[in-house]
Amino acid sequence: MPRLAALVPCLLLSLGLASLWTTRPAAAEINCADAGTTVELNFCADKDYQAADKALNAAYASALAYIRTRDMDEQSDKERLEKAMRNAQRAWVAYRDSDCKDLVALEWSGGTGATAAILGCMTGKTIQRTKELNERYSEH
Known part of the structure; x- marks a missing residue:
């Protein structure tokens, strides 16, 4: 050995x-406000994506909670609405991943900026989806 x-x-x-x-x-050494190398840019892009994904998960959980407590005529309406939300979210994740991980990746042809571009795409779309869920499924 x-x-x-x-x-x-x-x-x-x-x-x-x-x-x-x-x-x-080391992660502690990377200043994302002044990232310059590919490794630093990728690290910072991933950090941004992780934060956006965490916010999306919270917004999604909040939207489901809102649906469950919504005043509707029939319990079956709530169940159908929750099921539709789950299906829409799965479809949205598939769209985001396909657009960013497949299409953007091919546009960059494996260049050194591909990872940061993919993560940037995913972050932008994730932030937008979080905003949509928060606007649609919150108390007004």
Whole structure:
């Protein structure tokens, strides 16, 4: 087993990946207001997306709670509305992922900015969907 551990740096070096192993900045060192390298840009884009996704999940949960407490004539109407919401959200996620992860990825042809572009697309669409859910399913 020690021989295998000794081979890892050699393997990384031969694959041209040694710089990724040794120069990757720690998350605490990255200033997203001044990100410049591809690694930093990708880290910051992912951080933005994670925050947007968290907000979307909260808005979605709030929308479902609103639907469950909505005054409707029949319980079956609430159940159908909740089911329709779940279906619409699944369809929206599929659309967002296809547009950003497939279409945007192909537009960038695997260039160094592809990851940040994909994450930027996903963040923008996620923020917009969060806004829609908050506007449609909140007490006015």
